[in-house]
Amino acid sequence: MKKLRRYVLIIAGLAVVAAIVVIVAQAQQQRQTFAKRGRGGGEEIIPVLAAQAKSQDVPVYLDGVGTTKALNTVTVRPQVDGKLIRILFKEGQDVERGYVLAEIDPVTYQALFDQAKAKKAQDEAQLANARLDLERYNRLVASNSVSRQQADTQKAQVAQFEALVNLDQAAIDNAKAILDYTKITAPISGRTGIRMVDEGNLIRAGDASTGIVVITQIKPISIFFSLPQQQLARVNQAFARAPLTVEALGADNKSVVDRGTLQVVDNQVDQTTGTVKLKAEFPNADLQLWPGQFVNVRLLVETLRQVVVVPTAAVQRGPNGTFTYVVGDDQTVAVRPVTVSLQDDTLAVITSGLKPQERVVTTGFARISAGSKVAVANAEDAPPPAAASEPPRGRRGRGGSKS
Numbered sequence: 001m002k003k004l005r006r007y008v009l010i011i012a013g014l015a016v017v018a019a020i021v022v023i024v025a026q027a028q029q030q031r032q033t034f035a036k037r038g039r040g041g042g043e044e045i046i047p048v049l050a051a052q053a054k055s056q057d058v059p060v061y062l063d064g065v066g067t068t069k070a071l072n073t074v075t076v077r078p079q080v081d082g083k084l085i086r087i088l089f090k091e092g093q094d095v096e097r098g099y100v101l102a103e104i105d106p107v108t109y110q111a112l113f114d115q116a117k118a119k120k121a122q123d124e125a126q127l128a129n130a131r132l133d134l135e136r137y138n139r140l141v142a143s144n145s146v147s148r149q150q151a152d153t154q155k156a157q158v159a160q161f162e163a164l165v166n167l168d169q170a171a172i173d174n175a176k177a178i179l180d181y182t183k184i185t186a187p188i189s190g191r192t193g194i195r196m197v198d199e200g201n202l203i204r205a206g207d208a209s210t211g212i213v214v215i216t217q218i219k220p221i222s223i224f225f226s227l228p229q230q231q232l233a234r235v236n237q238a239f240a241r242a243p244l245t246v247e248a249l250g251a252d253n254k255s256v257v258d259r260g261t262l263q264v265v266d267n268q269v270d271q272t273t274g275t276v277k278l279k280a281e282f283p284n285a286d287l288q289l290w291p292g293q294f295v296n297v298r299l300l301v302e303t304l305r306q307v308v309v310v311p312t313a314a315v316q317r318g319p320n321g322t323f324t325y326v327v328g329d330d331q332t333v334a335v336r337p338v339t340v341s342l343q344d345d346t347l348a349v350i351t352s353g354l355k356p357q358e359r360v361v362t363t364g365f366a367r368i369s370a371g372s373k374v375a376v377a378n379a380e381d382a383p384p385p386a387a388a389s390e391p392p393r394g395r396r397g398r399g400g401s402k403s
Contacts, residue, residue: 048364050327050376053310055356058349060342061247061298062235064278066225070216070291071281072188076101077211078203079181080109084212087199089192095215099186102212104203106182113175120168127161134158181205190217216291221284223248223260225297226275235265235278238301246280248289249296257288262299304342308350314360315340315348324354325361325368327376333361335370 078084082104089101137151193214197203203210223246227235238244244262249255260282269276280297282289289295314324315338326336338353354360359376361368368374 045331045373045375046364046367048327048361048368048374048376050359050361050374051311051314053308053350053354053356053358053360055306055308058304058307058309058342058347059300060302060304061300062227062231063296063298064225064227066223066248066280066295066297068289068291068293068295069222069224070190070218071220071222072190072217073291074187074190074215075211076184076187076213076215077205077207078104078184079205080104080178081204082106082108082182082202084197084199084201084203087195089195089213091192091194091213093192095186095189095192097186097189100183101186101192102184104182104184106179109175109179109182113172113179116168116171116175120165120172123161123164123168127158127165130154130158130161184212186215188215188217190215218287218289218291219284220260220281221289221291222263223280223282223289223295223297224277225280226270226273226277227299229269229274229276232265232269232276234301235299239265245300246282247298247300248282249298253296257295258282258284304349307341308354308356310348310350310354310360311362312343312346312348313362315343316365325365326354327359327361327374331374331376333368333370333372333374 084102085105086103087101088103089095089099095101134151134154134157137146137154140146141148141151193216195213196211203212235244239262246260246262248257248260250257260280263279263281266277266279278299280299310324316323316325321337322340323335323337325333327333336353339351340348341351342349361374364374
């Protein structure tokens with residue numbers, strides 16, 4: 001019984017080995033058949049994807065992460081003490097400079113203003129009487145009826161009343177200013193925030209904790225961002241030539257939310273981070289940007305005019321530097337050393353080694369070498385060079401051997 005079982009196992013094992021041999025042989029035969037079908041002149045034709053080198057303008061950007069900040073921010077506080085009797089704005093309302101936001105009870109300050117005006121009227125009446133006396137004294141001096149000293153004393157009296165009237169006018173101006181402070185107005189144009197005090201409360205001038213509302217100017221708006229200090233010279237040179245465009249990017253890091261201009265480069269480098277701070281201003285017409293948010297930005301430092309570009313996937317690296325596989329008219333692949341000046345994930349700028357309209361291989365490198373015959377897929381199947389919306393980010397590629 002044991003011998004029978006052993007024979008069965010041996011036979012089963014031989015059957016498995018035979019099946020494996022048959023499968024391997026069939027697979028080899030299929031590969032040979034496929035190779036024969038693809039042979040042209042006795043050579044295997046390797047399918048690849050390719051793209052044409054193109055000549056185009058390439059904007060060069062420097063990337064950074066910034067923080068949005070209101071162009072101006074003001075905490076509106078009272079300038080006089082009193083009871084808040086009226087709130088005249090809505091939270092989140094856009095207001096113009098001079099808009100009345102709130103009112104403080106003006107009764108006390110109105111009384112002081114009226115008192116100052118009455119005092120001036122009283123002093124003006126005394127001044128008018130003193131001037132009449134001075135005229136009479138001057139006539140009497142001419143007829144020697146009074147002494148010159150009496151006339152001079154009266155003249156001094158007139159000057160005293162004139163000064164008193166001027167003092168009254170200053171008191172009126174001061175009382176009027178204080179009375180006007182009972183109407184709290186917007187010092188800047190902007191958007192109001194959340195109200196910090198309600199009607200009926202007593203508020204005091206000079207109390208830092210007593211604010212009515214915060215107004216922020218968000219059209220236009222500022223973005224502060226940083227760049228490595230290694231890029232400082234490049235930015236300063238470009239900034240000296242012309243205003244520089246800054247783009248704020250959306251969450252996908254591709255779509256442009258708003259375009260602004262660089263306003264200032266900070267006058268010192270942060271030694272702890274090795275970066276320099278920059279400030280840009282954006283119109284923010286549709287309120288795409290909001291104070292306090294983080295946003296990716298890119299600074300346009302230059303535009304390379306009519307340079308040769310290829311997909312980054314076409315650039316390969318070897319012991320001798322960077323190169324590409326160029327497809328000739330006879331569908332034969334040639335290795336071409338190239339020099340890459342700039343590149344990102346999708347686009348590479350070729351300084352030397354390629355000409356526009358030449359085709360370069362973008363996929364299928366594992367099976368090709370110099371002299372290989374290839375079958376290039378349709379143009380629509382090949383990945384096109386990146387558009388201007390995805391330009392190089394200012395990264396310099398590794399320079400290869402020049403042709």
